Amino acid sequence: MMSPPKKDNVFRALDRKLGAVTEFTMRQYRTKLSTWVILGVGFIAISIVVLFYVDSMQQEIEAIDNDGDSADWDGDGYPTGQERIYGTDPENPESHPGTFTPPIAPDAPEKWINEDDFDWDLAASGDTTAGYDDDGDCRLADSTQSQKDNNRNNIECDIILDYDEMRGEWSEPNSDRLVDEDPDEEKYAKEAIHRAFLLAIGKMGFVFLLGIFLPLFLATGLIREEMDNSTIHFMLAKPIARRDIFLGRIVGYLGIVWPYIIAMGAIVGIISGFAGPGESLFRFADLGMWMAIIFATMLATLVYGMLFCALGTLWKRGIILALPFAAWELGMAILSFNAPTSSILRFSVIGWSLNIIDAASLVVWPNMALFISMGMWGGGYGGGGYGGGGRWDNSLEGAGALSAFASDTGLGISPIATIVVSTLVLLFQAAILWLVGSAIFKGKEIE
Amino acid sequence: MMPDLQQVGEGETQQWAPNITAPVVLLENVSKSYGKIHALSEITLALSGGVTGILGSNGAGKSTLFNLLMGKLKPSSGSIKLFGTDPWKNPAPYARVGFVPEHEKMHDWMTAHGFVSLFARLNGLTREEAKSEADRVLNFVGLTDVAHKQLGRYSKGMRQRVKIAHALVNDPELIVLDEPLQGCDPLARTTIMNVIRELGKMGRTVLVSSHILHEIERITEQIVILHNGRLLALGNLHTIREKMDNIPHTISIGCENPKELAKDIINNDAVYGISFPSGDRLQIQTHNLNAVHRELPALIVANGHKVSSIDNPDDDLESILKYLTGGLAR
Amino acid sequence: MERERIIQTQDLSKFYGPHMALENLNLDIKKGATGLLGPNGAGKSTFLKTILGLIQATSGEGTVLGHDIRTEGAAIRSRIGYMPEYDALNPDMDAINQVRYSGELLGMNPIVALQRAHASLQYVGLGEQRYREIKSFSTGMKQATKLACAIIHDPELIIADEPSNGLDSTAREFMIDTLINTVKQGDRSVLMASHLMDDVERVCDDIVLLHKGKLAAQGRIEDLKAIDREIEIHVWGGASKLEAAMIQRGMRVRREGRVMRIAHESEELTSEILLCASQVGAQIRRMHEYEASLEDLFLVIMENLGYDVKSSEDLFKHPIHARKVDAPGHMGGGAS
C-alpha cells in the first residue's frame, strides 16, 4: 500500500524528518511556560539597564570652566579670557576692552566655558600633531615663541600625539600650554557613555548573559528531558538517525532563541540610536555595531547550545557539568577586558565572540584608543598646569567606563579579518560539538 | 559508555527495502548484560506473522528485549535482524515497525492529530501524506471526533489508543506493544484487546507483552515465556503444556459415582494415575491428554454416567509458568 | 450479624468549578473489605481525599469511624492507614528507617516506632530485605513497604489505592493474601480501589461502584450477581461439527472460537453434549457451569448505564458513540 517513493529533492528530504523534529521542538518550546519565563527574565534584565541608559542620556552634564577664564577677577564686567585676547590687564578693573575706541561689549561668561574644545583628527595614526587653540589664549597671547611651543616641536600652540606600537595604545598627549584646555564635558561624556553602554550591553548583556544563560536553561534539556519522561521512545522507534534528531532539536531551539535575540538587538539598537548623543536624529553609524552584537550572540548561543545539549545527553544531571563551563567562560569574559591579547582566550567560546564585537567597535568607531586617551587627558591643561604644580586629574566623565569596556581585538590582524576568523572558529567549534554530541547520543543506551 | 560510531545508516527509507525471505524478527543467541547482571542470555527467536504474547514476571527481560528490538539498547553479543537488517546499524527498518511504549507520558500539549502526524513525518512522509495518514489511523481506533483536542485531557484508555494509532502509521508489518493493558479499566481493556485481535487478523506480526497472564490468554495462544533472561518456552501454549510430559496432566471430572467411571477409564493405557479428591470428583493423571480425551465422551455416554463437569486445571498459562519457573517469582 | 458502619455519607458532593467530581453520594461502607470500583476518572481519588479530610466537600455530610469529615480530619487521618497508588517512598532511604519515620509522623516516639516498623515489615514479608535501600527494591517490595507504612500504627481502616497494580503473579498473590489476612485475622477493614477485578473479588466481599461521580452500584458481590444457568465448554478438534450437531439437537449455542455456551434447560444437558461430542469425535477439554466474575458484573452495570464494550466493527462504523466507552465527560464519554 506504500506509494512508490517520489524523486526526492533537498526540500522534500528536509521537509520530512529534520524539518519535522525542528518544527516539533519549536512548538514544544513555544508552549512551555519555562521558556517564556527565561526569555522574560532576560528581557527585564536588559531593559532595566537600557532604562538607566536613556535616563542618563537625558541628563544635563554641567559644564566646567577648566581654565577659569570665564571668571571676571577685576570685576570690570569683562571675563578674563576676553581681556587677555584684547591685551588688557585682567587684574586691573580700569583696563578693559570697553576703554578702546570703539568700545567692545563685554562677553557673557558662558561664552568662555568649554570654549577651547577638542577638534582632533580622530583618523590620526602614528605620531602626529593635533589640536587648535580655539580661544586664542595661546595663539594671540603676546608671549615668546618658546612660551608658545612647550612641547618643542616648533609648531606653536599644538599637541603632540604619539602611538606606542609596543603597548598598542596612545601615550599621554604632550600639549603646549593653554591649547584645548577647556573641552566641552557634556559632548565628550555623552559620546563616551553611549559607546561604553553599547559595548557593555553588547558584551556582558547579550553575548555573556543571553549567550550563556539561554542555552544553559533551554538547551541542556533538549535531549535529556525527552529521555527523562521517556517520550524519546516515540522518536527513537522511527527510521531517523540519532544524528538527525540531535541536529533537529538544536535547529528547533535556535528557531526560538535567534529570533528573540534579533528582536532584542533591534529594540535596544533603535532605542540607543534615537537616545544617543550627536546632532543627527538617529545614529546610523552604530547599526554596524548592533549587527555585530546580534551576530556574535547568535554564534555564542549556537556553540553553547551544542555544548550544553551534548552535556545534557551525556549525564542525567548534565546541568552540574554545565556549571563549571559557565564559570570558566565568565572568567574568560572578565580576562578579555583586562588582557585581550592573552592566548588563553583562544580556548574559550566567549573569547572569540567578544572578539567579533571588539573588531566591530574598531570598524564603527575608528580611533577608539585615541578617543579614550583624549578623555583621560581631559584637556590636562598643557603640561605645566595653570596655577603651578602638577596636573589636576580631570579626566572627563565616561572615559573611565569606556576604557573599562572597550578592549583591543588581541589577534593583531585587521578588524574585518578578525571578524571572519572568529566566525570560522566558532562555526568550527559548533561542528565539532555537534559530532561529539551525536556520537554520545548514538552510544547512549536508553532504559 | 563509549560513543559508538558504528551507527552509519542514514535512515533513508528510499534505498532500503525489506528482505521478504528473512523472518520479520530474527534474534540469534542475543544476550545483554549490564555489568554483572545478565538481563538477557542466549535468546534465539524467529517470528513472522500472527499475534505473539511475550510473558514473564517483572525483571524477566521483557522490556530489555523490546528495547533491543527498538534499537535503544545494543546487544552485548549475538545479532538482531528486523526484516533482515540490524536496527542498531541502520534505523531504516523502523519505517515498517510500529511501537507502543509502556510509559504513559506523552506530549500532553499536542493534539492527537498533531502527535500522530508528527511521528508519521518521522517515518519519511511529507506534511500532506502525514496528515492523511493520521486521519486514517485515528479513524481506525475510533478517535476521529476528538482528534483535535489536547492529549492532556484524554482518559488513560484513549491515550493508549492514540499510541496504538501512532504505531499503525504507514501500515507497518511489525507492531510491538509493551504492556498495552497496564492500568486500564475493564472497558478500555476489552476495547484495546479487540483492536489487537483485529491487527492479528489483518496478517500483521504483533508482539504483545504483559505480566497479567489471563489477559494474554484471551488475546493469543502463541506465546514466548522469558524467565531470568532465558527463553523458557515458545509456541502454542497448549502444545507446550503437552510437551511438559514430565509433569502429568490432570483431568478432573465431576460426576455422581466417580468409582464406576474410574473402572471404565482405568483400562485406557494413557491413564497412569487415578485419585478421588472428593466424593463426587474423579482425577485422572495422564501423559497423553489426547488419548484420554478421545475416548472420554464415548466412554461416558456408553456407560451412561452422569457427568457434571470436566476440567484440565493445569492446562493454563498460570500453571505452565508456575511449573516452568519452579513456583518462585525469580 | 449487622456489621458496624465505618464510612457513611449523606448526599456528599464536590464541585471543581463547573466540573462535578462527586454528585450526592449516599454511601454506607461496613466493617471488613470493600472494593471501590469505577472506570478511569470516576471520582475515586476525589472521594478518598474527601473522606481523608484533605479537601472540603462542597455539600453533604460524612463520617469516618465516627469522626466528621469536615471538622475532625486530623483525627480520621490518625486512625486510618493510606497506601497511595504512585510510589511514595524516598529511594535513598532504607526500608526500616522509612517505615519508622512514617510512624514518627503519626506521633509515635522513635523507639516504639522502630519496634513497630520491624513488626510491620516482618508481617508484609520483607523481613530480610528491610535494611536495603528502597531504590534497589522491585515494584512488589515497594508496594509491601507502602503497606507496612500504612499499618504501622494498627489502624482500623486501611485505604489501599491499586495495591496489586504492576506486580507480577507471585508478588500479587502475596499482596492479596496479606490483605485477606489483615481483614480476617487482624479484624481490620480495608477499602481497596483497583482495576484488577479478580483481586478485588478475592479480597473484598462487597463493592462500591462509582461512575461519573454518581453511585452506580453498592452491595455484596454475591447478591449483585443474578445468573441464569449455562454450561461453558472448550472444544478441541471438530468444534464446528460439534456445534452443528448440538444445534441440530435443538440446543441454544453461543460460540466464540473454541468456547461455546449452551443454555441450561434440561438436567441431562451435560450427557447430551458428551453424546454429540462422541458422535462427532470432538474432544471436550473443559466443561463447567458458567460462573459470572466481577468483571462481567462491572461490564453489565456499565452496559446498563449505556457504556457497553465496543467491538472493533463498532469502532469503524460509528466511532463517536462507540468511543463513549472511556472518553472523559467533557468529550461526551463516560469517564469524568
Add this chain to the structure above:
Amino acid sequence: MSEDEEITPHPQPLAQTQSQPIAIAPQLPIPSTPLQVQPVQPVQQIQPVATDDVQMATAETPVTGQARMDTAWGSSEGDEDISEMASIGQTDSGEIFKQNYEPWKGELNPRWMRNWAILRHHILGIFKKGHRPWGIPTRIFLVLVFFASLSDAALTLLSSLIGDSEFHSMWGVNRDNLYGHVLGFFPRNVMYYPIVAALLVGGVISEDRLHGTSALYFSRPINRFDYIGMKYASVAFIQAIIIILTLFLYYLTEIMVFGRGWAWIVDTFPIFLGALMGGILLIITYTSIGLALSSVSKGKFFPGIGLLAIILGTKTLAIIVKNLFDREILYLLSPYDCLAHVGQTLVRTQPTYDQYSWTWSLASLIVMNAIALYVLSSRVSSMEVTRE
C-alpha cells in the same frame, strides 16, 4: 531494569526453600500428596435470588456475560489438527508461610511530637545515616564551609600566639571583622553562604513532590503549616550552625585568647549583637526565597540554581548600572546588598551605599520575604496527596 542478580526472590517464605537449578532431567516421582494445584472450585448451586438493596442489576436483566463471550478465548478456531511442538524445563517446590497480625495498643502523641519528628529527621540527616538523605556532595560542602568560616577565629588565635598587633588588627575582633564574618562579600557571600543555602533548599520540598513522599506527610495528621514551619526551621538551623555558631566561636576565641575583661566585652557586645542580627536576617531571607523556589519547582537543582541566579544575578546587574551610570538604586533589588546595607547600620560601620538610606533596604528585604512566604504557603497548601 537492572535488578541485581542476587536479590533474594520476594516473598521470602519463612522456610528457606532451596530453588533447584532449572534442570532438563525428567523426574518421574509420583507425588505422594497431589501437586500443589488449586482445587477446582466446587460447582455452587446458584439460585437467581434478587435481594432488595440491589439498585441496578435486577433479575430481568440477568448477568449473561455476553460481553465476555464476544472477546473470544484465544484467536484460533479450535479446528486445528494436533501436531508436534517443542518445549523444555521443569522443577517444583513447595512453600509454607505463616503471617500473624500483631495489634498495637499504644496511643499517638500530640502535635508537638510530630513536628519534632520532622525537625529531627531533617537535621539528623546531615550527621548520620537513617534520616533524611541529604546526599554526599551537600554534606561534604557543608563541612568545608563550616571550617572555612572558622578561619577568622583561627587567625585570631594565631595572632595571639605571634603577638603581632598589626596582624591582630587585621584579623582580630573589631567592627569591620565582625561585619565581614557575616556579610563580607568575597569570599563568604559569593561562594559559601549562598551555595550552602542553595544546596540545602534544593530538594527539601521539591523532592517530596518528585518522589511522591508528600503523600506520606499529608495522609497523616500533619497540617500544611506545620510541614512548612518545620522544614523552614530545619534549613535555617543548619545554616545557623555554619554562620551564627562560627561567629560566636570567633567572639569567644578573642575573649579567651586575649583574656579580655568585662569592660572590653561590654563595649564590643553591641557590635557582636549587631552582627548576630545581620546573620539572622541573612538566614531568614535566603531560606524564604529558597523554599519558595523549592515549592514551585519539581527538580532537585532548579531551586538551588534559581536562588544563586537571584542573589548573584541581581548583584551583577546592580554593579553594571553603578559603574556605567553611577546610580545605586538597583541595589534595592539585590537581596545581598539590602542585607549588607542593613548590616552596616546594625554594626555601625562606614556605609558603602550612600545614595539612599538604609530604611529603604530594610523595606525591600521585608517585601522580598513577604512575597516568598506567600508563594510558599499558597503552593504547599495546594499540594496533592498523590503526585499531581
